[in-house]
Amino acid sequence: MSDTLTIHAQPKAAHATCTVSEREARNAEIERACDDACRRIAPAWPLDRAIAVNPHWGRIGMPLRRVAARMAVLGGIHVFPPRHYQLHAWRSGRISPHDLNETLQRLPAAQSEGLTVEQCVYALQSQGLPAQLPLLIDVLDNDPHRHMRLSWRQAITHQVSQTCAAYFDRHLANWQPEREQGLYAFWRDNMRHDHGIGLLMGLPHLVQAINALPAVAQDAERWVIERLGLPPAVWADYLEAVLLTVNGWASWCAYLGWQAGLAGRKDAHLRELLAIRLAWGVLLLECKDDDATQGAFTALQQAWRQAPAVLQEAERALLIDEVWQLALEHGYQQKLAQRLAWASVRGVPPSEVEVQAVFCIDVRSEPLRRTLEAVWPGIQTFGFAGFFGLPVAYTPLGTEARRPQLPGLLEPSMEVTDCIVSADAPGGPAQEALQSAAARSRQTRLALEDQWLAASRWPGAAFLSVEAVGLGYLGKLGNWLLPSTRQRPRDDLHGLPGRYRPVCRPQLLGLDLDAKVATAARVLRAMGLTQHWAALVLLVGHGSQSVNNAHAAALDCGACCGQSGEVNARILAQMLNDAEVRQGLQSHGLNIPAATVFVAALHNTTTDEVEWFDLDLLPPIAAARWQRLQTAFAQACDQVRRERAPALELNPRQGYEALLRQLRRRANDGAQTRPEWGLAGNAAFVIAPRWRSRGVVLGGRCFLHEYDASQDADGSILEQLMTAPMLVTHWINWQYHASTCDPLRMGSGNKLLHNVVGGHLGVFEGNGGDLRIGLAHQSIHDGKDYRHEPLRLTVIIDAPRTTIAAVIHKHTVVRQLVDNGWLHLWRFAQTGLERYQQEEWASV
Secondary structure (H helix, E strand, O other): OOOEEEOOOOOHHHOOEEEHHHHHHHHHHHHHHHHHHHHOOOOOOOHHHOOOOOOOHHHOOOOHHHHHHHHHHHHOOOOOOOHHHHHHHHHOOOOOHHHHHHHHHHOHHHHHHOOOHHHHHHHOOOOOOOOOOOOHHHHHOOOOOHHHOOOHHHHHHHHHHHHHHHHHOOOOOOOOOOOOOOHHHHHHHHHOOOOHHHHHOOOOOHHHHHHHOOOOHHHHHHHHHHHHOOOHHHHHHHHHHHHHOOHHHHHHHHHHHHHHHHOOOOOOHHHHHHHHHHHHHHHHHHOOOHHHHHHHHHHHHHHHHOHHHHHHHHHHHOHHHHHHHHHHHHHHHHHHHHHHHOOOOOOOOHHHOOEEEEEEOOOOHHHHHHHHHHHOOOEEEEEEOOOOOOOEEEEOOOOOOOEEEOOOOOOOOEEEEEEEOOOOOOOHHHHHHHHHHHHHHHHHHHHHHHHHHHHOOOHHHHHHHHHHHHHHHHHHHHHHHOOOOOOOOOHHHOOOOOOOHHHEEEEEEOOOHHHHHHHHHHHHHHOOOOOOOOOEEEEEEEEOOOOOOOOHHHHOEHHHOOEOOHHHHHHHHHHHHOHHHHHHHHHHOOOOOOOOEEEEEEEEOOOOEEEEOOHHHOOHHHHHHHHHHHHHHHHHHHHHHHHHHHHHOOOOOOOHHHHHHHHHHHHOOOOOOOOOOOOOOOOEEEEOOHHHOOOOOOOOOEEEEOOOHHHOOOOHHHHHHHHOHHHHHHHHHHHHHHHHHOOOOOOOEOHHHEEEEOOOOEEEEOOOOOOEOOOEHHHOEOOOOEOOOOOOOEEEEOOOHHHHHHHHHHOHHHHHHHHOOOOEEEEEEOOEEEEEEOOEEEEO
């Protein structure tokens, strides 16, 4: 074997040889650069399991301003709010001179630069985003007629996107492609038959250039990187910029890698996507003459040799944007601090608590908790993560549609399925027979429905199906044109005959008594419910209601992987009502009174109604107590609806029934682009006893989690809260932040133009382009102004300094979020609120 390797297809001046050892070292360096670039891409969950994600999650190890500079230079992406947004906030008074002055005094970098108010205000007149570094496809796209066609960057993004859509679609198309050889091989074979892309790009002989490509993705990566002639120090940056041109599909591939990692596997799709985008440069080089090629390489190398200096200058220039970001946040934080100072110090005495209700920490729960406490002083509410601490996967009866019901950071470790459970005849052969009959009946109905739908997808039947089923679709269209006032449908029961629905209940499988007891004890301690139980304890999950909405799951519980909290609430109620589990809990020091009963419920955040579950299983005394609750809940829900009505352009003064009907029609309206505002406006996360915020109008902008430091001597509960719920709320906060700051690249665009890709992968805006991630424009903007303010999350914890610091020092991710400016960390102190900054605490 020869000990040298010739690098072919280089420009003549770049021809070189290297020894085997040099080649191996070079390949290892290329491998590290590719891995580094791929690690920067955050995952994007599919539509049916939608959870909010910080799209910069892979970059939290860097200070926020540095990430903003990198995103601007590498991808033309805004991380801070655009200057025109801040200019409007300044002129409208949303940012006051006091806010700006305080920020300039508080930010060390602003003081070092000697920034003044006048300089900051003057800077708002400029666009503010630093120039973007070019890629090879940009410098090659230099012919005189390039303005008369798609840019090569646009055309390549479209082609790669269409290829990915075909490759990853496993639900819509009846004719499935061969995938065994991987994404890169599929794309390479597809290119041999795609004659249209060459015409769009003005390169009629493009298909012939495919023969120049290496057959293996890793070889393509190495070949292109070697051929570019860029300094190794900028390889990872260049590759990240390449991936940002197809950031949507890169995020989907990162999701596949995330899921594989949770299962202990590896996934190569993101690397293969990178190889495809790099290989496109080779194709274009083959279509250019030597002079054009050499000129392109020279221009590219000159630009990227300056990359470190360009990035450094961009970071310095964006200091003003960081100042304005902090000034925007300062105005909100001051009002929040003032309101929390007026919180009711006295909670409900334990002897007077009639009912306890545990709600999800979701910001939409805050108004309902507040109004319930106002209309009924005898209720005590708690905030807890909406999956209720149960890492479950749920499979509806008679289906194989297993889905996770927990945050995307975790892997399910418990299984739940539906069982037929009758209050009159629980257990026994009769129930098993009923279970089998229900499953068979549902499977038959779903199979017939699937055959009917599949008939329209075959080419020969497509035209006939229009006439055959056209009238059938008139009913659905009519419901959209004249929306009904029906309540939220139970989609998990779709296809199940009506006679089985009342007794079809989720059940936990395969968990022994000791495991149930340990789980119940852990959950009760985490939610702060360890003593003084009321006779009735409500576990209130939440879900949304909308139709014809590709992003419907994003409005359900972000802590349940885009599902409602119904299943988790019902399972926990069953577990805590189990006599054997209660007996086992006594060994954990948890003595739940025999009279205490747990009841599961669901808060519909679109209509602010509360649904109740398994009431037929309640003892008579508990059922009577539940009945007495209904007046208080009706009054509280009505008050919340009136509070929300102006934001939905509804009249808050109309009657009870009229307002509820309007909200239900809105939920059932297929043309409604804003069924609700979701988590728009989220800005703070309070980890503290309820009395710290009780009675305070927080405007549906705060996540609220119960925490009592006196019951957490070793700090283990706070550690759980700062490494799980705090990360989830940070992800939610940053998805809204990113979608608002750069709706073009970090949002999913106009909901009216969305086309679902692959059944559930994501959406295109129109018929192509990159896969869109993030929130639709209608989710953050009302047509006149933004409904979400891009504020970083302010986390306020009621715990000793030492306990908080211990968690920060123990967990790298938490330390990165705090130290690099991805969120604000405050604590309740004896003299007021304190702010954490660079291992120091300062009074707010």
